[in-house]
Amino acid sequence: MTGYEVTAPRLRCVLPFEAEPAEVRLLRRAASAQLNLWGMREAAEEAELLVTELATNVIKHVGEGASATLILELQSERLRVEVHDKSHVVPSLGSAGCDEECGRGLHLLAALAADWGTVLSAAGKAVWCEVTLDYGPACRRVERAVGALESYQEACGGAVLHGGRRDTGLEESAVELIADLLHWTAARGCDPDGILERAQMHYEAEADAA
Incomplete structure (x- = not known):
């Protein structure tokens, strides 16, 4: 299969x-x-x-x-x-x-x-x-994240993977995308640690509400 x-x-x-x-x-x-x-x-x-x-x-x-x-x-x-x-x-x-x-x-x-x-x-x-489906905010975020990561892979010239290799590829792309975003925030004069902290707060608030 x-x-x-x-x-x-x-x-x-x-x-x-x-x-x-x-x-x-x-x-x-x-x-x-x-x-x-x-x-x-x-x-x-x-x-x-x-x-x-x-x-x-x-x-x-x-x-x-x-x-x-x-x-x-x-x-x-x-x-x-x-x-x-x-x-x-x-x-x-x-x-x-x-x-x-x-x-x-x-x-x-x-x-x-x-x-x-x-x-x-x-x-x-x-x-x-x-x-x-009980399609709450967390699920919508996951849907958007998968689409964003696959678009990011294509933009980086990555190959389309399947099965467990695909999951690993998405995880690696997530790390690279987060790193790129931190570079972007620093280039705009923002504090990368502050951005990460705010993102973590959003995640924890939605996870607690789920």
């Missing part, structure tokens, strides 16, 4: 996968890790369940080993989870008493999600769902 990420205009993570039980476990972990990176740890458990249901639906109704893609996207105060596959068969909730094979997982999906649906395309279909 490999992946890449796009941050404009929204935070977005794309993960191609093969419809295999082992891949579902990897997808669940990847989704949780991505949400942690975005500062949405409280949404990870629900997202893992939705990812499991959508990916398992591909295994059952499209076929084991089928190619598919998971997309996670933060849209304002909602998390959108999509799974794309190459089948044009639209899933149905069926009757309330149906068994696993006719959509029990989709009933769970409908119960958890604020909204869900299916989109057909020339290449196949996408089954999507959205969950409402």
Whole structure:
């Protein structure tokens, strides 16, 4: 399983996968890790369940080993989870008493999600769902920080990294960006230590309020 990420205009993570039980476990972990990176740890458990249901639906109704893609996207105060596959068969909730094979997982999906649906395309279909997030000020700051750090990496000529290497790269970029900002404040005649202290005060106030 490999992946890449796009941050404009929204935070977005794309993960191609093969419809295999082992891949579902990897997808669940990847989704949780991505949400942690975005500062949405409280949404990870629900997202893992939705990812499991959508990916398992591909295994059952499209076929084991089928190619598919998971997309996670933060849209304002909602998390959108999509799974794309190459089948044009639209899933149905069926009757309330149906068994696993006719959509029990989709009933769970409908119960958890604020909204869900299916989109057909020339290449196949996408089954999507959205969950409402408690998107507080700290999460908005994390979203802005990720976008700023990735833009800073590009401005410095850095390569796009994935997985753990990507996290390490963002941490290194954060250090370099903070250092650049301190140089900028000193060049303007400001006290770098004072700027750091004020930033720390803002952080602690928001962390205490969370």
